[in-house]
Amino acid sequence: MEERVRTGRCVVALDGPSGSGKSTVSRRLAIALGARYLDTGAMYRAITWAVLRSGIDLADPTSVAKVAGETDLRIGTDPEGYGVTADGTGVEAEIRGPEVTGAVSAVAAVPAVRALLVARQREMIATAGRIVVEGRDIGSVVAPDADLKVYLTASDSARAARRSAEDATDVAATAADLARRDRLDSTRMADPLAQSPGAVVLDTTELGVDEVVTRLRELLTERGVA
Numbered sequence: 001m002e003e004r005v006r007t008g009r010c011v012v013a014l015d016g017p018s019g020s021g022k023s024t025v026s027r028r029l030a031i032a033l034g035a036r037y038l039d040t041g042a043m044y045r046a047i048t049w050a051v052l053r054s055g056i057d058l059a060d061p062t063s064v065a066k067v068a069g070e071t072d073l074r075i076g077t078d079p080e081g082y083g084v085t086a087d088g089t090g091v092e093a094e095i096r097g098p099e100v101t102g103a104v105s106a107v108a109a110v111p112a113v114r115a116l117l118v119a120r121q122r123e124m125i126a127t128a129g130r131i132v133v134e135g136r137d138i139g140s141v142v143a144p145d146a147d148l149k150v151y152l153t154a155s156d157s158a159r160a161a162r163r164s165a166e167d168a169t170d171v172a173a174t175a176a177d178l179a180r181r182d183r184l185d186s187t188r189m190a191d192p193l194a195q196s197p198g199a200v201v202l203d204t205t206e207l208g209v210d211e212v213v214t215r216l217r218e219l220l221t222e223r224g225v226a
Helices: 002-007 022-033 040-054 061-070 098-108 111-128 138-142 156-167 171-187 209-223
Strands: 010-015 036-039 073-075 084-086 130-135 148-153 200-203
Touching: 010 022, 010 138, 010 209, 022 036, 022 130, 022 209, 036 040, 036 111, 040 061, 040 073, 040 084, 040 098, 040 111, 040 130, 061 111, 098 111, 098 171, 111 130, 111 138, 130 138, 138 148, 148 209, 156 171, 200 209
Parallel strands: 010 130, 010 148, 036 130, 148 200
Antiparallel strands: 073 084
């Protein structure tokens, strides 16, 4: 621990389902810490965009893995403005659209895709020094030795309301889609969404972003790595 304080290394792993506040909290925390930020979900979404563009069958894991391996995926780590490109095309907007959102869980469930991206994520973490990483398997698979592992959660209604406000979609339809993704992400064979051993569980239902970030900074201070 003393060596980490001296070198300034700090890895924060934030996991949780959609709508729990991961992205906003992670970016805000990274800025507060002067750290890098990695959105692993954006990586899976970018690969999904490439898979959809290729026109292959999503139910064909061999073909999906082939596209993933051949896609030139690049993602920035600046919390105040990171970019995502696939084969030289900026896809920041496209990967948040309904087509990618509807297909990303299927692509992310392919073991070969997960192995490829987890290896890439670990490389990025190893060279970042100070970084906040968000996703669904960060504390359990990608960075199990993170200085702080957090599992963010919120009530189903709060999550649906938040995501609906972001996407300007019907709350009921959003709730149904979140339930679908929760089911797929938590039951997939490879690296399912789950609370990591040793993770701090933080319910954000009644908390604002600033309150969550403050709590996380307090936890880091307690560990001597803030």
